[in-house]
Amino acid sequence: MATLTRPPEDDAAPAEIEGSAVRRGDRVFRGLALYAGIGVLVVMGAIAVFLVWRSIPSLTSNSVNFFTYQEWFPDDNPPTFGIAALAFGTFMTAIIAMIIAVPIGIGAALFIAYYAPRRLAATMAFIMDVLAAVPSIIFGLWGLQFLMPNMFGLTEWMNDYLGFIPIFENTQGIYTKSIFIASVVLAIMILPTMSAITREVFTQVPQAHREAALALGATRWEMIRVAVFPFSRPGMISGAMLALGRALGETIAVALILSALFTINWHITEPGGNTFAANIALKWNESGPNGLSALVASGLVLFVITMVVNMTARWIIARRAEFSGANS
Template identity: 45%
Template sequence: MTASTQVRPTAPDVAEQRRELALPGGADRVFRLVLRSMGAVVLAIMAVVGLFLAVRAGLALRKAGGDFLTTEAWEPDDENFGVAAVLIGTVLIALVAISLAVPLATGMALYISEYATGWRKRLLVTLVDLMAAVPSVVYGLWGVNFLQPHVVGLSRWLATYGSWIPLLEVDGYDPGDPLSPQTVFTSSTFIAGIVVALMVTPIISSIMREVFSQAPVGEREGAYALGGTRWGMIRTVVLPFGRGGMIGGTMLGLGRAMGETIAIYMIISPVFVIQPHILENGASSISSLIALKYGAAGKVGISALMAAGLTLFVVTLAVNFGASMIIARSRSGAQSEV
């Protein structure tokens, strides 16, 4: 009786077989090549835009030097210009917008994905998508003619009871004087931030809604099986699963808020000094500066505006890269607590 022997493949043979199985077919190779080419085109476009701005901004940057980032005034004809005031104004408007938009967008996304059903859900999804499609000039007109007169009372209340917070302080306003002028509260960072918040809320909400709706059904049911309530299931399953999408949506909204032009241009009263008081009249942003000064700018002025645009481009890239790093460490679905 002879014993049958079975030859087992060695480790190198197994690795070779796996490599053969992993080799894509012709269609997969073409698909991967197309995707890589599209990614390369996007990177190339970004590089070309950055290079164009850098070249056109060269004249202004040579004249201003390192003072370009610290100078508040904007007088290119006198070679006295910088982005200190408009850059801080851009950041403040964007932060006000995100502070208002993220809670609203999160609640909206959770209601649509977890509570609304049937025609209500379809109607809300359609309305949110339509809000994202409304032109920014319409938001600007609404903000100037309707929101601003009605929000002055809120601004006054915040200045009266929150003036101990530096950002909410208003110079020249006396809470004890009922005849104190209302114009000190108009055309402010706060009002511009509210308008921009309404513009970015649909974008953030749509991203969050899609991520929340993909939370695993098994983990949802597991949370209910352990005796959890609907809010308990949302808190332990849906929110941890959608963490990366929440961060990505917020950063996308932040980039959109920093680049908004027309709506802010219609609302603010431009000032070229650092204005840290968000309730006070006078604000500034890089995008509105470009829209305001481009038509009448000379050679140095155009170069200075290109330098301002380059600054906004770099800041936006930094925000997006930071968001990508955060998302990479907090992928949606990576953690769920049941």
């Protein structure tokens, strides 16, 4: 260490510590980060502002009730258009999709988390993730070209044997382009989302909880019921909400399958139905200025609905975060 010695004359030099308390580079960089973050807020605000602003002309010109009218003639004189049929179609397709996708998604997630062999589980989880990214146009094409012709049997059977329940009745004898088919396609689309989120919360269940249940002599299903479900319920709910948000806002797959009629028809296996998003895509290029404004107005309603759904989901997650934080 003798080599470390240094001539003594430098000892007199004072420490070089003066300078600006905050460096310019720091100020600039922090500013960039801050403005990027604020930019995100501004964009969110701008979306709301512009949708409201641009929908005002059509809403003020509308001669019928926007919320209860079913037809869509915004470019007529006087303009008559309403979202009743769109809202019906949107919620109907989303709810049926949820009824199908939630149990299957949870079951598939349970399978991957607790039943499948470890090695296989990772691969299947990856495949599920990839499928979550398959573009919706492909689901639409597949639904239109492959699923629809292969669903005649099921929908016919539903009419024959379950027809006494009004929604399964088919008075037209035509089984294509229906809300039911669109719902099945939507269900398959949101399955990976649903499954991926619930799988994640399942794998977060502390092993100690699960082992405690097993050590009490629980069967595997009892273990899931007493240790896994209570712990992951908020995660499952918020996963379902996020999937619902996706189903409500899905455009292309639905636009390809539905036959776009502006009527409320409870017979879900008959052709018909329309949704907010699909209607925007289908009417976009054939609308005049007032028509575009009317579509923006319907988009605003969709925006508000999905915001509410998403915020509820986030709120459930946030509440859960506090909850688990206090416990660990």
